[in-house]
Amino acid sequence: MRQAFDIYRRLLGVQIRSQLQYRVSFSFDLFSAILVTATEFAALALVFERFEQIGGWTLGEVAFLFGLLEISFGIMDMVFGGFDPQDFGASVRHGSFDQIMLRPAHLLTQVLGSQFALRRLGRIVFGAGVLLFAVTVTQLDWTLAKVLYLPLVVTGMVLFFGGLYIVGSTITFWTVESIEAINILTYGGSYLISYPMHIYQNWLRRIFTYLVPAIFLNYYPVLYFLDKPDPFGFPAFAPFLSPLVGVASFVAALAFWRFGVKHYQSTGS
Amino acid sequence: MLKLYFEVAKRSFQRTLTYRAAAVAGLATNIFFGLLRVAILLALYGDRQVVEGYTVAGVITYTGLSQAVIAYLSLFGWYDFMYAVHRGDVAADLLKPMNLFSFWLAQDLGRAVASLLLRGVTFMLIYEIFFDLTYPTTIWAWLALATSLLLSWLVSFAWRFLVNTAAFWSPNARGFGRFAFLSVLFFSGFLMPLAFFPAWVQKLASFTPFPYLLNTVVEIYLGIVSGPALVEALLLQAAWALGLIVLVQAVLRFGLRRLVILGG
Amino acid sequence: MLSIVHVSKLEKTFHVRRYHQGRWASLQNLVTRRSRLIRAVDGIDFTIEAGELVGYLGPNGAGKSTTIKMLTGLLVPSSGRLIVNGFVPWKDRRHYVARIGAVFGQRTTLWWDLPVIESFELHRHLYQIPTGRFKRNLAEFNDLLELAPFLDVPVRSLSLGQRMRADICAALLHDPELLFFDEPTIGLDVVAKERIRNFIRHINEERETTVLLTTHDIADVQRLCRRVMIIDRGKLIFDGELARLLERFGGHHRLIVDFAESYAEVAVIGAELLSYSDQRAIYRFDRRKITAPALIQAVSERYAIRDLSIEEPDIETTIRTIYEKRLL
Numbered sequence: 001m002r003q004a005f006d007i008y009r010r011l012l013g014v015q016i017r018s019q020l021q022y023r024v025s026f027s028f029d030l031f032s033a034i035l036v037t038a039t040e041f042a043a044l045a046l047v048f049e050r051f052e053q054i055g056g057w058t059l060g061e062v063a064f065l066f067g068l069l070e071i072s073f074g075i076m077d078m079v080f081g082g083f084d085p086q087d088f089g090a091s092v093r094h095g096s097f098d099q100i101m102l103r104p105a106h107l108l109t110q111v112l113g114s115q116f117a118l119r120r121l122g123r124i125v126f127g128a129g130v131l132l133f134a135v136t137v138t139q140l141d142w143t144l145a146k147v148l149y150l151p152l153v154v155t156g157m158v159l160f161f162g163g164l165y166i167v168g169s170t171i172t173f174w175t176v177e178s179i180e181a182i183n184i185l186t187y188g189g190s191y192l193i194s195y196p197m198h199i200y201q202n203w204l205r206r207i208f209t210y211l212v213p214a215i216f217l218n219y220y221p222v223l224y225f226l227d228k229p230d231p232f233g234f235p236a237f238a239p240f241l242s243p244l245v246g247v248a249s250f251v252a253a254l255a256f257w258r259f260g261v262k263h264y265q266s267t268g269s
Numbered sequence: 270m271l272k273l274y275f276e277v278a279k280r281s282f283q284r285t286l287t288y289r290a291a292a293v294a295g296l297a298t299n300i301f302f303g304l305l306r307v308a309i310l311l312a313l314y315g316d317r318q319v320v321e322g323y324t325v326a327g328v329i330t331y332t333g334l335s336q337a338v339i340a341y342l343s344l345f346g347w348y349d350f351m352y353a354v355h356r357g358d359v360a361a362d363l364l365k366p367m368n369l370f371s372f373w374l375a376q377d378l379g380r381a382v383a384s385l386l387l388r389g390v391t392f393m394l395i396y397e398i399f400f401d402l403t404y405p406t407t408i409w410a411w412l413a414l415a416t417s418l419l420l421s422w423l424v425s426f427a428w429r430f431l432v433n434t435a436a437f438w439s440p441n442a443r444g445f446g447r448f449a450f451l452s453v454l455f456f457s458g459f460l461m462p463l464a465f466f467p468a469w470v471q472k473l474a475s476f477t478p479f480p481y482l483l484n485t486v487v488e489i490y491l492g493i494v495s496g497p498a499l500v501e502a503l504l505l506q507a508a509w510a511l512g513l514i515v516l517v518q519a520v521l522r523f524g525l526r527r528l529v530i531l532g533g
Numbered sequence: 534m535l536s537i538v539h540v541s542k543l544e545k546t547f548h549v550r551r552y553h554q555g556r557w558a559s560l561q562n563l564v565t566r567r568s569r570l571i572r573a574v575d576g577i578d579f580t581i582e583a584g585e586l587v588g589y590l591g592p593n594g595a596g597k598s599t600t601i602k603m604l605t606g607l608l609v610p611s612s613g614r615l616i617v618n619g620f621v622p623w624k625d626r627r628h629y630v631a632r633i634g635a636v637f638g639q640r641t642t643l644w645w646d647l648p649v650i651e652s653f654e655l656h657r658h659l660y661q662i663p664t665g666r667f668k669r670n671l672a673e674f675n676d677l678l679e680l681a682p683f684l685d686v687p688v689r690s691l692s693l694g695q696r697m698r699a700d701i702c703a704a705l706l707h708d709p710e711l712l713f714f715d716e717p718t719i720g721l722d723v724v725a726k727e728r729i730r731n732f733i734r735h736i737n738e739e740r741e742t743t744v745l746l747t748t749h750d751i752a753d754v755q756r757l758c759r760r761v762m763i764i765d766r767g768k769l770i771f772d773g774e775l776a777r778l779l780e781r782f783g784g785h786h787r788l789i790v791d792f793a794e795s796y797a798e799v800a801v802i803g804a805e806l807l808s809y810s811d812q813r814a815i816y817r818f819d820r821r822k823i824t825a826p827a828l829i830q831a832v833s834e835r836y837a838i839r840d841l842s843i844e845e846p847d848i849e850t851t852i853r854t855i856y857e858k859r860l861l
Contacts (some may be wrong), residue, residue: 019644028444043460055312104631180294199312
């Protein structure tokens with residue numbers, strides 16, 4: 001375990017040094033990462049002048065959802081970049097994954113250490129800015145419990161979407177054609193939960209409650225942070241399921257990953 | 270000569286049609302995001318029935334229309350010419366007896382038409398199952414729509430090609446491209462109908478070609494512009510298309526001269 | 534001597550999906566799945582003794598890389614026994630790969646943007662090589678492969694030959710007992726090829742590292758391997774000394790005759806006439822069927838000869854014939 005961590009730290013060092021070699025393109029990437037997120041949020045913020053609410057929520061309240069999601073997804077994308085299904089699929093096809101299997105270190109450590117997209121910092125920083133804005137305008141009541149719970153919510157989402165990345169990558173051991181299906185969950189899912197869940201049609205919300213429990217990742221915790229009533233009457237612990245959902249899906253993803261590696265070893269893809 | 274470009278467009282059309290598996294996956298994604306965008310817009314509407322000419326059915330149709338033309342207009346970015354410059358293919362193409370811009374235009378036309386059928390029309394048909402969409406009612410409205418769609422593709426292609434010529438000057442032109450295509454998403458009315466934005470944003474957008482790339486098509490489809498305003502919109506679209514194409518030709522000439530002098 | 538590689542009745546089969554053709558193909562493909570069984574490796578047996586240097590040859594798609602993938606633990610065999618270095622390769626991957634080395638000519642294990650020396654440092658940690666041994670090995674390989682001029686250069690800026698030398702060094706820093714080389718000289722110039730061959734021989738002779746080499750360059754085989762194995766369509770069709778390969782498959786010698794006069798027809802019994810023009814004929818004959826003196830006599834009895842010569846079969850042509858004609 002200690003060795004795995006040591007290797008991970010060194011591999012990360014390599015990634016970071018490599019990226020900083022290309023200063024111009026790195027700054028451009030960082031800047032455009034901020035801009036992508038900013039544009040999307042700006043489009044929403046600008047129409048708020050006219051509409052003033054979305055499903056009964058103010059801009060500040062939606063910004064809380066949006067900022068929290070952006071921070072989490074940004075961290076996830078940075079840490080789990082090696083498992084980005086598109087890139088991982090390519091590394092399997094080009095044989096780079098074989099090279100990883102030929103080294104005497106944990107596969108997970110090595111794949112995680114094979115990519116660390118620093119430019120995602122742009123997204124994380126912008127997300128933090130939006131969250132700060134949300135906290136300021138909503139004037140929410142901070143309690144110690146809320147302060148302590150906030151990082152756990154972020155962790156929950158990082159693990160959930162990290163798990164989705166791993167599942168998507170594992171699928172590429174079988175086929176590269178269906179990556180798009182998992183993209184609906186990762187990109188569609190993150191877009192979905194950056195808005196209040198009660199605005200969606202019932203069938204859609206139910207899918208993302210019972211089939212994919214994404215409603216507990218962001219929406220319920222934010223109800224708790226903003227002291228808003230639960231429109232769906234779930235038990236009082238519902239806001240605190242986020243870390244659990246994250247850990248559970250991550251563990252399931254790891255099990256699927258192990259199964260996938262075994263399959264890969266028996267077919268060579 | 271024209272026959273050559275027709276053949277190029279035909280090939281590109283057929284090639285695009287073969288990517289059916291990708292099209293199915295792309296359709297699913299487009300529809301999913303369409304559903305979410307409808308929910309968001311309806312939640313913004315609340316009790317409102319009409320906003321700036323967009324009825325509830327109209328704004329739903331707007332989400333469908335803008336999702337349907339993503340592939341047709343390559344809204345999320347297009348870097349093919351950039352790659353061709355960096356790989357050195359363009360230098361080789363110069364030896365062939367044809368006009369480089371027309372060649373790429375023909376190729377993109379084939380791709381665009383195939384995408385419009387495979388991704389666009391199919392998308393609207395499926396979307397119709399989920400929602401009550403509105404349609405243009407007169408033959409003239411359909412004709413205006415067709416003209417506007419064609420012009421929007423021209424504006425889009427000219428802009429995309431212009432952005433791609435940056436490859437002549439920089440090996441890192443992709444970052445610049447990402448910025449350029451992001452502006453399209455915002456100012457074309459893809460993220461939100463332009464009419465919903467504050468006046469100053471709309472003013473800003475009107476100085477760019479981007480509204481003529483999507484917003485005009487939407488407003489013509491929904492009948493928000495009609496009569497003399499419609500003619501004016503089409504003329505402006507055509508003017509932007511023409512202006513951009515002239516500009517691209519000039520920039521391309523500079524770029525190719527640079528390519529020849531520096532030896533690719 | 535101690536066997537380091539044991540392979541018996543090794544098999545690997547794949548299911549390859551078959552697609553429908555024709556107008557409704559995509560629909561049919563969705564509904565029904567048909568697959569075909571491919572025997573990539575079809576029951577092969579061999580052992581390799583510690584310290585051997587073995588060439589593993591075969592045409593593309595013969596099962597070569599499937600075998601190597603099983604030997605390196607990347608693939609699980611469908612059936613048969615495979616023990617390398619006391620391990621079942623795919624079972625205990627991390628411990629097993631710590632004691633082997635693998636070099637693939639077509640791709641690099643090094644980090645693209647890092648100076649060569651930093652990739653080596655990473656290997657030191659990945660393989661947990663004691664510092665003293667790491668330094669000794671690096672110094673030795675540095676001497677032999679002349680790495681010093683580019684140790685500080687990022688891998689992306691190296692020439693192919695330099696990159697290959699760096700890759701070979703990286704694969705050896707942890708003193709593997711067994712080395713796999715896959716096309717180590719591919720794409721290199723003559724001088725670079727020679728340097729790499731010398732180095733492979735050196736580590737095989739001095740360090741007694743066992744080497745399994747796959748290559749398409751026959752010169753590699755001639756310069757390095759006493760023993761070769763040839764695989765074709767999943768089966769091992771030859772396993773033995775290189776010299777014996779010639780005896781067994783290279784039966785065809787060539788007799789080149791310059792005649793003193795023009796003849797309309799110069800065929801002889803016992804040899805195949807390959808070409809005849811400008812009073813020069815080239816015959817091909819099998820020495821197991823007709824001896825050279827007998828053939829020469831047969832020719833000279835009928836025609837006036839000005840000059841003649843005999844060409845020995847060479848290994849390259851022999852192997853090419855095996856690949857092309859698939860003799861067995």
